Amino acid sequence: MKRWLPFPFVSVLLLLFWLLINQTIDPAEILLGVCLAVIVPLIAQPLQPLGYPRLRRPLTIFRLLAMASVEIVRSCFNVGRIILFVKAESINSQFIRIPIDLRDPYGLAVLAGLINLTPGTVWVEILGDRHELALHVFDLHDAQWWVDTIKGRYEQPLIEIFE
Amino acid sequence: MSALERLPTWAALPVSLLLIIGGCVIVTGALGLMRLPNFYQRIHGPAITITLGAGSVLIASMIYFTAQQSRLVIHEIIITVFVLLTAPVVSMMIMRAAVYRDLRGRKHSSGADAGDVYRFPDEDG
Numbered sequence A: 001m002k003r004w005l006p007f008p009f010v011s012v013l014l015l016l017f018w019l020l021i022n023q024t025i026d027p028a029e030i031l032l033g034v035c036l037a038v039i040v041p042l043i044a045q046p047l048q049p050l051g052y053p054r055l056r057r058p059l060t061i062f063r064l065l066a067m068a069s070v071e072i073v074r075s076c077f078n079v080g081r082i083i084l085f086v087k088a089e090s091i092n093s094q095f096i097r098i099p100i101d102l103r104d105p106y107g108l109a110v111l112a113g114l115i116n117l118t119p120g121t122v123w124v125e126i127l128g129d130r131h132e133l134a135l136h137v138f139d140l141h142d143a144q145w146w147v148d149t150i151k152g153r154y155e156q157p158l159i160e161i162f163e
Numbered sequence B: 001m002s003a004l005e006r007l008p009t010w011a012a013l014p015v016s017l018l019l020i021i022g023g024c025v026i027v028t029g030a031l032g033l034m035r036l037p038n039f040y041q042r043i044h045g046p047a048i049t050i051t052l053g054a055g056s057v058l059i060a061s062m063i064y065f066t067a068q069q070s071r072l073v074i075h076e077i078i079i080t081v082f083v084l085l086t087a088p089v090v091s092m093m094i095m096r097a098a099v100y101r102d103l104r105g106r107k108h109s110s111g112a113d114a115g116d117v118y119r120f121p122d123e124d125g
Helices: A008-022 A027-047 A058-085 A105-117 A141-161 B009-035 B045-069 B076-105
Strands: A095-101 A123-125 A132-137
Touching: A008 A027, A008 B009, A008 B076, A027 A058, A058 A105, A058 A141, A058 B045, A095 A141, A105 A123, A105 A141, A105 B045, A105 B076, A123 B076, A132 B076, B009 B045
Parallel strands: none
Antiparallel strands: A095 A132, A123 A132
16 A cells, blocks of 8 residues: 555545546546556655655644635735735834744645745745744734744644644 | 626626635735835735735636536636645745845845844954
């Protein structure tokens, strides 16, 4: 099982992708899609120097994604309001440091993706010396709030999923 | 407009609503790109365009073609997923390039030293 389906999650995604892009649920296309879903992860395995990640707690993944989507829509309206109604000189844009305990590279990649998708925050890089994240915040009011939010609501679930 | 007129009301209403919301959000994002003073603020404008703006337009497209062709048309999900996967990577790379460009070029007006994360290399050692 593990040998032929090294990364079942991506196999399912590939099958869905194949059916979506062909816009069909024809049995022949499903068969072709299953072939692709089995073969592609096997071929792509050497391209992953770290191996495929092990995903734990699927429920936590869904909860994290749902929470992140709500957060993205909410920040969209916040950023839109600031652009339209706040004077450009009084926007307090700053870089802040956030200490990060998450070490798994895949976990960090997901964290970077979610943070960058949320309008108003852009991930710059992990600063090497103390493993701190440099984050640019569009309109900073309370740096501690950002630290608590990112550590509690994003990092904690990701540690549960990936580590 | 004739194609939209032939659409049943249950579909025409959410489609137009989503297109209006999406259009407003996209204009707001473009406005942010135009009128914010420095680079690090301008990068936040397009972020709302790619998430809420593109999302609304793509959902509107799904509803429109589903109603018009009387079958489920949801392959726009692929566009959504690819936009959401690639946009954060691009913004991270641009941001990092900009920070290091401004630090090396010692552009003090750029706002790269806002907060005390980054310092210009010639200051206090």
